[in-house]
Amino acid sequence: MTSLFLSNLTSHQALMAELSVLDTTITDAGDVLAALLGAGGKLLFCGNGGSAADCQHLAAELTGRFMKDRRPLAGLALSTDSSALTCIGNDYSFDDVFARQVHALGRPGDALLAISTSGQSPNVIKAVQAAREIGIYTVGLLGRDGGPLRSLCDAAIVVPGQVTARIQEAHLLIGHTLCGLIESGLGVA
Numbered sequence: 492m493t494s495l496f497l498s499n500l501t502s503h504q505a506l507m508a509e510l511s512v513l514d515t516t517i518t519d520a521g522d523v524l525a526a527l528l529g530a531g532g533k534l535l536f537c538g539n540g541g542s543a544a545d546c547q548h549l550a551a552e553l554t555g556r557f558m559k560d561r562r563p564l565a566g567l568a569l570s571t572d573s574s575a576l577t578c579i580g581n582d583y584s585f586d587d588v589f590a591r592q593v594h595a596l597g598r599p600g601d602a603l604l605a606i607s608t609s610g611q612s613p614n615v616i617k618a619v620q621a622a623r624e625i626g627i628y629t630v631g632l633l634g635r636d637g638g639p640l641r642s643l644c645d646a647a648i649v650v651p652g653q654v655t656a657r658i659q660e661a662h663l664l665i666g667h668t669l670c671g672l673i674e675s676g677l678g679v680a
């Protein structure tokens with residue numbers, strides 16, 4: 492009988508083998524993010540559950556460091572401030588926890604990386620809609636068929652999987668790639 496790990500490994504490898512079709516979309520999005528951050532913009536991140544963890548991980552690659560020593564870059568995970576999340580969730584709605592922060596913190600010239608394995612989370616959808624109202628460049632890191640977020644985002648990176656955990660694993664690879672593209676796009680040696 493195949494172990495759970497070997498079964499997961501097989502499905503992980505099968506999904507990874509499908510990701511090369513996303514190369515141009517990822518590269519183009521990374522180039523735009525590098526240009527925006529290089530011009531002084533900031534990159535906001537939003538997502539739920541495991542994707543919330545990805546948000547803070549990737550934001551830290553910008554404020555801290557990724558592969559290279561360079562000046563700190565403005566990355567901010569909207570999923571980490573428990574006071575903002577509980578205030579907005581309690582006083583308004585959980586659907587507004589990211590959108591209200593986008594309205595508070597986002598400015599033209601910024602970007603939003605919206606992470607959702609289903610493309611269906613209402614609070615992520617509202618965050619992208621808020622970003623579009625402000626004129627913020629939006630990248631969707633999505634899964635399955637991309638859901639409503641696919642057509643809402645300026646750049647939709649849709650991992651063609653059906654299992655949330657496998658999609659999240661692909662998202663981390665793509666997120667790290669975007670960080671690398673940002674560093675190289677800034678001309679960091």
Ligand SMILES: O=C(CO)[C@@H](O)[C@H](O)[C@H](O)[C@H](O)COP(=O)(O)O
Pocket residue numbers: 539540541542606607608609610611612615655656659
């Ligand atoms: O990490 C996992 C499952 O691997 C979960 O916490 C998962 O992220 C949550 O169910 C999220 O609420 C799913 O949201 P989304 O990716 O569909 O937008």
Ligand SMILES: [Zn+2]
Pocket residue numbers: 548552667
């Ligand atoms: Zn990392």
